[in-house]
Amino acid sequence: MRAVASSSPSVRNTPPETIVSVTDIRPHASIAAGVSVFARLPETDSPGRTRLVRFDLDREVLAGVQPPLDTSSRVTFGHLRMLARRSDHLFALPAAVELLSRRDHSEKELQRKLRSRGFSPGAIALALRRVQEQEYQSDDRFALSWTRYRMSGKGVSRTALLAGLARRGVDRETANRAVSAYEEENPDCFSRALRLALQALAGEEETTIVRKLARRGFDVVEIRRSLS
Structure with a gap:
């Protein structure tokens, strides 16, 4: 039976007083300082059935547990989740x-994904600080990389780029810096983007084109000038 991580949404909200039975304790699959404790959790909607749940623990945390955990232990779900x-x-x-x-992530994206995996705010803050210190994560790098990707052969306005970066949690100053850096690399990028957007709408009425492109963040004056 495949084990479900204790941070999984499917078991995370289990009542803490629920009794679970420890069935195995083994070295963590990839982290030398960690161990995985496996326990059977009763399924509330299926009497007599259980789910195998995995609790990943620091060896030092496990060593401090009294009485020690072993494969005959019956403890509460809340106790193992606390560990x-x-x-x-x-x-x-x-x-x-x-x-x-x-793939590259913004700080906010990474924070959100770690939170969805059940990590505590303190652990997330420490992890973010470490990956930034080691330059694994940088909002400046992410913003410029994402801008280059979005502008690759696409009719995207400056306004749409900034909005897209904001949705990914990049602050306005960093987003402006990235878009400006891209524009320095490609001086006519937004004129070209408008031309591409116009080509995609070729054949439609002028009022429709203006309305659609204005919604995508292009300047109305520039749109009309390009159509004239």
Whole structure:
């Protein structure tokens, strides 16, 4: 039976007083200083059935538990979740690095994803500080990279770029800096973007074109000038 992480939304809200039975304690699959405690959790909607839940703990946290946990222990779900929360600092950083290895993230995106995995605010703050110190994460780098991606062969306005970065949690100053840096690299980028957007709407009535492009953040005066 595949184990469900204790931070998973499907089990996270289990009543803390629920009794679980420890079935296995083994070294963590990827973190030397960690251990995984497996326990069977009764399924409230299916009497007699259980789910296997994995609690990832710091070895030092586990060593301090009294009485010691073993494969005959019956403890509350809340007790094991508390131990897992005390171990958050050990696992939040690898989780952040793993997310960044897939693609670049803004600080807010990374914070949101770590929170969704059940990490505590303190562990998240520490992980973010570490990845920024090691230059694994940078909002300046993310904003410029994302701007380059969005502008690659697409008719995107400056306003739309800034709005997109804001939705990803990038502050206005950083977003403006990234868009300005891109514009320095590509001086006619927004004129070209408007031309691309106009080409995509070729054949439509002028009033429709103006309305659609204005909604996408292009300047109405520039739109009309390009149409004339």
